[in-house]
Amino acid sequence: MKVRLLFFASLREQVGSAGEEIELPAEVTTLAGLRVHLMARGGAWGSALGDERRLRTAVNQELATSGATLRGGDEVAFFPPVTGG
C-alpha cells in the first residue's frame, strides 16, 4: 500500500525532506513498523526517528500512537513535541 509521509520542524531539517509518497512492503502495517522501516534507511533517518520521547506522530491529522494500523492512502506525519502558544 501507498501512504503519504510528512515531516515537520527539526525533523524535516534532519531528514532533509518535507514529505514523500512511499510504497510500503507488505509486512509494514503499523506506525511502529513504518518508523523502523524508515530508520533502516540509515544516516539521519536513524537519529531523527530513533528517540521515541522526542517523536510525535499523527495519522490523517490526528495524534496517533505506535500501535496505530495504517491503511492505503493514509497521511502519516512525524514531528517533534509541539511548542506553540
Add this chain to the structure above:
Amino acid sequence: MKVSIQRDEFDAGAEARALSRDTPAVGAVASFVGLVRDRNDGASVYTMTLEHYPGMTEKAIAQIVDEAKGRWEIIDCSVIHRIGELRPTDQIVFVAVASSHRRDAFAACEFIMDYLKSRAPFWKKEATGEGARWVDARASDDAAAARWAPTPTKDRAA
C-alpha cells in the same frame, strides 16, 4: 467560534469586543495574549519563526474548543495563532472566551491555552545571539495540560 492561523498582526481589543457586541447574554469575556520575549533559555532572541501543520492545526484547535465547551458554559470564543517570522514584543497567540459569568470564561480560556500548547501542531525556531535553534518542549507545559481533570465537570457557579 473563530479559529484563525495567520501571518498578520491582530487587534486583541477588537477581537475581544467582537465576542460580546451583538450578544447581550455575554456577561464576561476572558482573554489571553502570548507575546515573543527578547530572552529565552539564557540567550537573546532576535526573531522567532513559527511553523505549523496546515489542516491538523485547525482540527486540533476545534477539538480543544469542543472539549472546553463540554466542561464550561461557553457562548462564543476566538483563537488566533500567528505563523511566520515574529520579533520580540510581537503578539503570537490570542484566546478569548465569552460566557455568562467570569468563572467559566477564566477557566475555559486557561484550559484552551494549556491544551493548545501541548496538542496543537506548532513549532518555534529562534534566531538568537548564539545561533538558530528549535525551541524545546517544556515538561511544565505538559504538566499544565495534565492538571485539568480528564472528566468534564461543568460548574456554573460564578
